[in-house]
Amino acid sequence: MALMTRLQKSSEDNANDITKNLLTLQFESALTEEEKELLHLRARSHAIAVYQCAQATYFVEILKEIRQLKNQLKNPNFKRTRILQDDKKDPLLIGILGCGRLGSQIAHCLLTYGKLNPSELQISTRRPETQEYLQQRGVDCYYDNVRLVSSTHVVFVGVLPSQLTGVADEIKDLLPSSTIMYVPTIGISLRRLRQMLDTTNIVQPEYWWPDENRHKPWNHSVNVNMxxxxxxxxxxxxxxxxxISDQVVMVNPKLAEVFLFAAINMCVDLNLTRQESLRALHLSMFGESDRQPLKDKLTLADFGGQDGGEEVCFPHFDLVQVTESESYITQKLSTSTDLRQAFIKRYWQVFEEYLHIRIYGNII
Known part of the structure; x- marks a missing residue:
């Protein structure tokens, strides 16, 4: 509570909107009544950007933690602990393909809340010279899409839908099957993306906006990072x-399940057994620890398997099929209160850890 109070005060102190009480100087004053009916689109656009950046940051954090956990999971005396931030032996390498507005926002959020080392982030853009701020921080910016997808573990695709066909033709023959393609672009179906990129290792959030909530309050004046x-x-x-009663934008809850299966695919690439993969998921996605063990857990049976196969790896999962079909995991995440609450708590913790460091100088 003290942390949130201090942060709220800090945000209020930084509010410098000189037009706040001067109605004639505000953007809306010059609009017609018909144009004002479209103002909700501004809030919706901002909300979508916030959703995309928050979800991307959480996804990167859980994958990064799994890579850091790899060696500990092989230890028979392994203890569930999350103090792993100094272990950089196997970093998660992130690529952003196209660094327009969305790509830049994701980059800044990953460096801030995701605590991503700038040396672990690469950006391919037609105008790398425009990314001077990111380059000064140590981010490698260049224009070589093939190099990007072949040298990173996760690629965020930030190009316009109209440009994606050409980019896909350029990279698909050299795209490693282990590379996770995260495509926040709205307007291209998942099946079409699978055909264009010739891979099933695709994460694509699905958003929609309830018309009855279009005038719900949403502060679009603050930047995404804040x-x-x-x-x-x-x-x-x-x-x-x-x-979800007052959501300006809504996301398909299947995204949580896709994150889970994408994490398992990375576990397979790290040669983790099924049992080790489940332990990694419980720790990274649900925040389990020795002090706070989960009451309900994922089991091999939830993945359609039987007990006894713990010492072999999971198969690689088709993330497109996961998105489009129901599974035992779908049922488990929708019915297990313990898992749902643990997921929500861990989700916020990704951002809370940064804020705690900023305010108090140490991790939670």
Whole structure:
């Protein structure tokens, strides 16, 4: 509570909107009544950007933690602990293909809340010279899409839908099957993406916006990075958020399941057994620890398997099929209160850890 109070005060102190009480100087004053009916689109656009950046940051954090956990999971005396931030032996390498507005926002959020080392982030853009700020921080910016997808573990595709066909033709023959393609672009179906990129290792959030909520309040004046300091707002972006009654934008809750199976695919690439993979998921996605063990857990049976196969790896899962079909995991995430609450808590914790470091100088 003290942390949130200090952050709220800090945000209020930084509010410098000189037009706040001067109605004639505000953007809306020059609009016709018909044009004002479209103002909700501005809030919706901002909300989508916040959702995309928050979900991308959480996804990167869980994958990064799994890579850091790899060696500990092989230890028979392994203890569930999350103090792993100094272990950089196997870093998660992130690529952003196309660094327009969305790509830049994701990059800044990953460096801030995802605590990503700039040396672990690469950006391929037609105008790398425009990314001077990111380059000064140590981010490698260039224009070589093939190099990007072949040298990173996760690629965020930030190009326009009209450009994606050409980019896909350029990279698909050299795209490693282990590379996770995260495509936040709205307007191209998942099946079409699978055909274009010739891979099933694709994550694509699905958003929609209830018409009855279009005039719900949403503060679009704050930048995306600062928006993610607010717990109530971040929790709205969680794929399995409990309260959806006033959402300006909604996300398909299947995204949580896709994150889970994408994480398993990375576990397979790290040669983790099924049992080790489940332990990694419980720790990274649900925040389990020795002090706070989960009451309900994922089991091999939830993946359609039987006990006794713990010492072999999972197969690689088709993320497109996962998105489009129901499974035991779908049922488990929708019915297990313990798992849902643990997921939501861990989701916010990704952002809370950064805020705690900023305010108090140490991790939670």
């Amino acid at each position: 928006a993610l300091e607010k717990k109530d707002l971040v929790e709205k972006t969680c794929p399995i958020c409990d309260d």
